[in-house]
Amino acid sequence: MAEPDDARPIGRVRFMDAQRVNLDGFATENAELGMVAYDSPADPTPSLVIRDGRVVELDGRLEADFDSIDEFIARHGLDLAVAEEAMALDDLAYARMLVDPAVPRAEVVRLAGGMTPAKLAAALGPLRPVELMIAMTKARARRTPSNQAHVTNRLDDPLLLAADAATAAAFGFRELETTVPVLNDAPSNALAVTLGSVVGAPGVLVQCSVEEALELELGMRGFVSYAETVSLYGTHQVFVDGDDTPWSKALLASAYASRGVKMRVTSGGGAEALMGGAQGHSMFYLEARCVALARAIGAQGVQNGGIDSASVAASVPKGVRSLTAENLMVMLRNLESCSGNDALMSESEMRRTARTLPTLLAGSDFICSGFGSIQRFDNMFGPSNLNAEDIDDFLAIQRDWGVDGGLRTADTAGLEQLRRRAAQVARDVYAWFGLADFTDEQVELAVDAAGSKDLGTTDTLAVLNAAHTIKTSGMTGLDVVSALQQCGYPEEARRLLDMLAARVSGDYLQTAAIFDEQMNVLSLVTDPNDYLGPGTGYDPTPERQAEIDAIRQQRSVDDLRRAQDDPEEFARFSVVGAATTGTAAGEVVIGLSPAVGRAISRTLSGLTVSEALAEVLAGLEEEGCSARLVRINDSIDLGSIGLKAARLSGSGIGIGLQAKGTALIHRRDLSPLANLELYSVAPTIGRADYRLLGVNAGRHAKGATPDPARNPYSDEAIEARYHTRVVALVAIERTLATGGVPEELQWKGES
């Protein structure tokens, strides 16, 4: 006997070690490094002292010791009129208000206005996951949920960017975010995605995430319609390392507003720990500072929930919970929540799904602050938690739960046309400005491409040149409107002009603003969340619900019936007359279900019924038995079909075969549900199995010993794949089980 090897774990453990979740990093809590989600010993006790209308102490720190973040929050961020009431409120009392349907959003938002960062963090700490979700449902700003996509590729290829932007818009994304692997390409990417967006749908917002000053310039010149990558951090040092201060960020916010351009800021738990600057604080407390600062500088919204550091937060206990609590905190500060779920936070399909599901179910202004609408490898932000690989999954999950995650099924046939138009628009506009010349072949490659790997070799210098020309020529969004019109794309010209004209009224500067496809602004002001418990708040309209429900994979009984209609197969079967009882000792009767030869042509494993039958008959012949075919017309139950066949059989042995392929061997003296052999998993029953069924039935008829069949093993979700078809096939059988006597059939095999 071999000695146990101490270094090598047992097979069960080796098997568990090999699962993908174990590629993820999991950290022991370490408060010193900021590797703790909630409640670090260094987190301050909430405090607020106001003297003569001026904050002189904030969360345990005296005015003289304020860092730049404290100072900005103290001077601008708090509603001092409610501060005393809010700070005196018991943490649990506030937490309970959040989940109490009788307390309206306005009240919890009013109170949060007077809470310091540490106070709001303390009040949200006790909320359990489901309580967080209820609170989010009530607290988000906009009634109608929405979603944002990433649209990027490794090559910054403008034709593919345009086609993918149009595709994302067709799938329902209302904000598109692009970025660049090569910074200098940025103006070209912004233009290409904007062009694609106006082909895809009206009213789609576009941003290009790059360095602060360039992003602002792109916005001011009308190449993008919103900005998001204005990063905030929870400690003074990390903030300064990011080359900004609260005042410079606030100035940026005002700069965007001065040109009528929507903006939000970015933060996220774990960022400071990742940059080695958490100063012993918990992720949630530091994020509470970021969110308070976001409100203080006058941003209308925040992208948070980990973002680039999501996997840092997810590596510690309760980290994923804290990411969702961050989103809630934004909502309670009366800001738009763009709720993370962007950076891929795990190698595990289950963990990444579990991370996003609460946001999707609760609903948010934007479920993802970057659903990768392109494939993982093309996402220049890094893979998202959800990507093109997952769009059908997401659509199915929306439908499963009956919730609106902002996506819809795009017409797959129409997508080709849409992508072609987007690529052509990009080509024509680039040519119009003399930016680049693309060929018909390049357009077609972009139309068909599932990702940039399908484009072959491209001229990346051409993109760089185009971007340089856009940047230096002084052209603006209005010039692009003009080019679209003159290139023969009046609808796209109108849509782009509408986006630029929206700057004039400024309605989309308000909190949580998006446009619907009729260019109505939906925001905190025009579409306020009015959730007050069951039966209130957002529900999809019947039209929207139909959009959520009608995924392209769904099939009706009629669809199945058409697919099963095969006159050639049905013609093989003809009725001889009423079935009689046989007397020959070597005879086996094969009982067929009502739809055989009439309405169902194929079994679930893909064989025609005739192909299955031919194998059964061959098996019987091998054993020297004769066979008769009898269609049972008064039952669809396989046991009953097999037993009736056995009772008509000379040997007393019968076979039951349903048109969908399920089969058994029966004997005339048994009860219906007791049979000799059952071949139950129709999708996996192949020719060899039907042959064995025939052989074994023959052996039973002769009194010999058969080698019983074992159902083939499968680890696939066989039931998920086939149950809907089974329901339809059974329904078809049921319509034909009209109660007539058993009929003897003649069958013609392949000649």
Added chain:
Amino acid sequence: MSGREASELSVEGVVGGELGPDDIRISPDTLRHQADVARAHGNPQLAANFERAAELTAFDETEILSLYELLRPGRATAEELRARAEELESRQAPICAAFVREAATVYERTGLTA
């Protein structure tokens, strides 16, 4: 800031050159109106942002980018910031001026000056 209504903006006008960048710019009055809306919807900070923005409508892109640059860490001395505040004051941007003065004081104390 031409005063044209958004509904008057036509693609033909853009192609014909009758409409220019000024026609798609938000006006200070509109921003102040949006500030009132934000305040009425429980967000005085957003309102304050719009009021700063209303002043900035009079500044061109280069000036705004330069002001942003000046406010980044370690770019300016407190005196330089105060001088810029004076300039903003003289150009009818008192809110922004006060904002920059506040920054100067805080930057001095927290080590953010050049």
